[in-house]
Amino acid sequence: MNYLFFSILSFAVIIISVDKAIDYYSFVTIEKQMIEKADLSELSFREILAKYDEEPSDQGQTPDVFRTALETLKATGKEVRIYDSQLNLLGHAENGIIVNDGTPVIFKKNIESALQGNYSYSVTEDKRLYFSIPIQDKYYQNVFVFEFVEDLSYFYDIMNRIRSILFMGAGGFLILMTFSSLYIARTTTRPIKYLLAATEQFSKQQFEQVHLNRKDELGMLAAGLNQMGIQLNDYIQYQKQFVSNVSHELKTPLAAIRGFSQYLYEGENEDKDLQKIYYHLVNESERLTALINELLMLARFDKAGPKEIGIEKINISDLTERVVADLRPRAEQKRMTVEVKLAKAAFVYANTILLSHAIANILDNAIKYSNTDTHIRVETFIRQQEAVVQITDQGIGIFMEDIARVQERFYRAENSNVAKGSGLGLSICKEIAEKFGGYIVIESKVSVGTTVSIVLPSL
Numbered sequence: 538m539n540y541l542f543f544s545i546l547s548f549a550v551i552i553i554s555v556d557k558a559i560d561y562y563s564f565v566t567i568e569k570q571m572i573e574k575a576d577l578s579e580l581s582f583r584e585i586l587a588k589y590d591e592e593p594s595d596q597g598q599t600p601d602v603f604r605t606a607l608e609t610l611k612a613t614g615k616e617v618r619i620y621d622s623q624l625n626l627l628g629h630a631e632n633g634i635i636v637n638d639g640t641p642v643i644f645k646k647n648i649e650s651a652l653q654g655n656y657s658y659s660v661t662e663d664k665r666l667y668f669s670i671p672i673q674d675k676y677y678q679n680v681f682v683f684e685f686v687e688d689l690s691y692f693y694d695i696m697n698r699i700r701s702i703l704f705m706g707a708g709g710f711l712i713l714m715t716f717s718s719l720y721i722a723r724t725t726t727r728p729i730k731y732l733l734a735a736t737e738q739f740s741k742q743q744f745e746q747v748h749l750n751r752k753d754e755l756g757m758l759a760a761g762l763n764q765m766g767i768q769l770n771d772y773i774q775y776q777k778q779f780v781s782n783v784s785h786e787l788k789t790p791l792a793a794i795r796g797f798s799q800y801l802y803e804g805e806n807e808d809k810d811l812q813k814i815y816y817h818l819v820n821e822s823e824r825l826t827a828l829i830n831e832l833l834m835l836a837r838f839d840k841a842g843p844k845e846i847g848i849e850k851i852n853i854s855d856l857t858e859r860v861v862a863d864l865r866p867r868a869e870q871k872r873m874t875v876e877v878k879l880a881k882a883a884f885v886y887a888n889t890i891l892l893s894h895a896i897a898n899i900l901d902n903a904i905k906y907s908n909t910d911t912h913i914r915v916e917t918f919i920r921q922q923e924a925v926v927q928i929t930d931q932g933i934g935i936f937m938e939d940i941a942r943v944q945e946r947f948y949r950a951e952n953s954n955v956a957k958g959s960g961l962g963l964s965i966c967k968e969i970a971e972k973f974g975g976y977i978v979i980e981s982k983v984s985v986g987t988t989v990s991i992v993l994p995s996l
Contacts, residue, residue, distance in 0.1 A: 552707045556700060567666075567692060568658075574685070575656060575670045578613050582606050582672045582683055603627040603681065607635060614685030615665075616641070620648050622680055644669070651682045664690040728755050735762055744770040788829050795822035848886045848973065850996065853924055854879040854917045856889065860896045861915055864904065871909045878916045883924040884996040887973040892991075895966040899928050899989045902962060906987075907932035923975075924995035927988060934983035944977060966991065 585606045603619045610617055611630035618629040624645060629636055644667050650657035651669035658668040666689050672681035728749055735747045744766040749759035802815035861877055868875050885892075903913050911931040918925055935943060939950040944967040967977050975993035 552703065556703065559699060559703075560696065563692070563696060567689070571658065571666065571668050571687065572656060574613070575668060578610055578683055578685065579670050579672060581609055582681070585609060586672070586674055606681075606683070610683065610685075611635060614668075615688050616686035618684040618686075620682040620684065622652060624648050624652075627681075642667075647684070648682050651684075652679045654679055660689065664688065664693050728759075732758060732762065735759075735766075739766055739769065787825075788833070791822060791825055791829060795819070795826055798822050848888055850884055851887050851889055851892065853883045853885055853887075853892070853926055853993070854881065856893055857896055857915060857917050857926055860893050860900060864897060864900050867901075868904050868913060871904065871907070873904065873907060873909065874912050876912065876914045878914070880917045880919060883917050883919055885924045885973065885975075885993040886996065887993065891969045892973070895969040895991060896926055896928075898962045898966050899991070902989075903928050903930035903932060903987070906930070919995050922995055924993050926991040928990075929986060929988040931986040934985055934987055935979070935981040936983055940979050940981055943979065963989075 585602060589602050589605075607617065607619055607628045607630055612633045616629065616631045618641065619627045621627055624643075626641070626643065629641055642661075644659050647657040647659055647667060647669040651671045654671050656668070656670060658666055660666050666687040667684060668687070669682050669684045671679045672683055674680045728751065731749065732747065732755070735745070738745060739762070747759045747762050747766070749756055751759070798815060798818035802812060802819050805812045805815055858877065858879060861875060865875055900913070900915065907913065907930045913931075914927075914929040916925075916927045916929075918927070935950050942948045943950055944963045946961060946964045948964075963977070963979075970977050970991055970993065973993055975991065978990040978992060979987065980989075981987035
């Protein structure tokens, strides 16, 4: 659309420039014709002056000169006039007839300019051209001014017709160009938008086949995207299956290790160093058990859709209130205050257990990565047909370059070593939100705090 706008703007500038050029050069042509006509009139007038100069002078010579000149030049224009050097009107004729009375309009500036030896003219509002010509005697003195009047209405009529044809043609061309541009843009941009949408779906690991029946470069790009999608899907499925298999295989021996470690820790009362080792084994086995459980949850997500998970109508305000009540004691242990501001009703379709897990995970992160004597704010609200659960802390924050990646599996931010974690928490929250048609938004500033929002379609 920007291309079309600038094309129309450029074309409009060209049309206006052409219109001005037509006016200018047309009037230049008229001016040239008038000068040629003025030269012929001046020549005729001077011949009359030369003729009378050869005859013996008498008192009636001057009236005879302008009368003879008027008779000779009365057909030069629609109206002709003769003035003397004192700006007096000596005689004039209209439509080839000498007029002895009347008060015609006199343009003194034109006459004064002509007496100085210049051609001078004016165009009135009724489209008449008054052209003044200096007439010199044998001593090259400007003794008379000959003025003829031309009706230029025919010229302006022609110009108006040309202008009408020009603008009608320009308007038709603009309409044709607009529809052509829209058609070309539509046929060109539609497949590009389709391919962009396909790449966006690929980024969400939704590998649907791209159908684009074209044999040009866009068709080749679609075929390449299809091939890439197949390979990526195969790789991701293999990776997920591998993680699922390993998690299942590790779960049983890890449970045994955890049980024996707990038994050894509780049974050792004499050797304190050995008791510390057993305690460390218990903690690490618990951490690995939590990691395996999270991996298995992700594996179930990969295999199940929203129908298999089971969804129902949920008031996220009530659900958030219960989650906050469960985790508030943990926050109070760190002398942290939790402020809750909940909408009265914010309904979504989701699974209660999974959504509560996502909210609890984010709130738990806010507690873990915040210092003592800080503040956490939990809100729910409706925004543009979306239900939002927003948790804001005053914790360590996340570096800008890490924000885009903290929702990836196993990725941990650079400054996250202040607390234990597997790097799967936010990834699971992201999976849960996307299963119910939503998404996660993270805003953060290092040493100031982080705001994480779970956004779901509202009912």
